[in-house]
Amino acid sequence: MIKLGVNVDHIxxxxxxxxxxxxxxxxxxxxxxxxxxxxxxxxxxxxxxHIQDRDVEILRQTVKTRLNLxxxxxxxxxAIALKIIPDSVTLVPEGRHELTTEGGxxxxxxxxxxxxxxxxxxxxxxxxxxFIEPDLDQIxxxxxVGADYIEIHTGTYCDxxxxxxxxxxxxxxxxxxxxxxxxxxxxxxxxGLDYRNVADVVALGGIEELNxxxxxxxxAVMVGMDQAxxxxxxxxxx
Ligand code: PXP
Numbered sequence: 653m654i655k656l657g658v659n660v661d662h663i664x665x666x667x668x669x670x671x672x673x674x675x676x677x678x679x680x681x682x683x684x685x686x687x688x689x690x691x692x693x694x695x696x697x698x699x700x701x702h703i704q705d706r707d708v709e710i711l712r713q714t715v716k717t718r719l720n721l722x723x724x725x726x727x728x729x730x731a732i733a734l735k736i737i738p739d740s741v742t743l744v745p746e747g748r749h750e751l752t753t754e755g756g757x758x759x760x761x762x763x764x765x766x767x768x769x770x771x772x773x774x775x776x777x778x779x780x781x782x783f784i785e786p787d788l789d790q791i792x793x794x795x796x797v798g799a800d801y802i803e804i805h806t807g808t809y810c811d812x813x814x815x816x817x818x819x820x821x822x823x824x825x826x827x828x829x830x831x832x833x834x835x836x837x838x839x840x841x842x843x844g845l846d847y848r849n850v851a852d853v854v855a856l857g858g859i860e861e862l863n864x865x866x867x868x869x870x871x872a873v874m875v876g877m878d879q880a881x882x883x884x885x886x887x888x889x890x
Pocket of ligand 1: 659661695722742744752753783803841842843844845863864865866867
């Protein structure tokens with residue numbers, strides 16, 4: 653079965669809206685795990701708009717499945733990862749003015765610096781994934797710089813409003829999965845996935861884990877975290 657990584661960033665977004673201590677992403681992560689999530693993801697952004705350093709530190713001690721730290725390729729974040737030692741790091745591009753991660757990492761442009769930083773993280777026992785567009789040149793370069801995994805950006809598929817574009821984007825993702833697997837890369841995917849659009853991505857096969865945040869937290873606000881995670885897991889089981 654395809655695994656589910658639950659991103660709890662937006663539990664922290666609600667907390668930060670009040671600047672107090674609840675709701676706590678640490679508690680949300682525990683409930684998600686008890687409901688069957690295979691991993692917990694948090695994005696420690698440079699501006700600390702949702703997840704805080706304290707969250708990552710406590711999650712490192714409490715997460716029983718796997719902790720995936722999404723982060724920008726900066727000296728500060730690399731130092732934090734080397735201190736915390738999450739199970740995996742997913743390197744993402746980051747812009748201060750974006751609402752959420754826009755586009756994938758340009759691995760081709762960053763290949764020189766990526767190679768060294770990936771090796772550094774791997775030497776500390778951290779699995780490294782690169783969040784990229786379903787683009788064959790980006791995938792080949794991800795392999796060249798030594799990444800363990802790619803996470804395919806599903807945003808363009810999720811945002812597509814016409815059936816034709818959705819179908820084209822699914823085909824692009826399918827090609828990307830098979831190219832990455834041929835190179836021996838592990839394949840994860842995420843961004844924009846929800847209870848309506850996830851089934852077609854699951855049906856492609858070949859993906860190890862989906863990282864899903866906003867739609868699960870949005871549903872959790874209405875029905876609770878436990879039920880929201882269980883409903884998504886049921887869709888992943890097909
Ligand atoms: N994967 C990556 C690399 C992301 O940056 C995000 C957003 O933080 C997600 C997955 C989850 O996206 P969403 O919140 O749209 O489910």
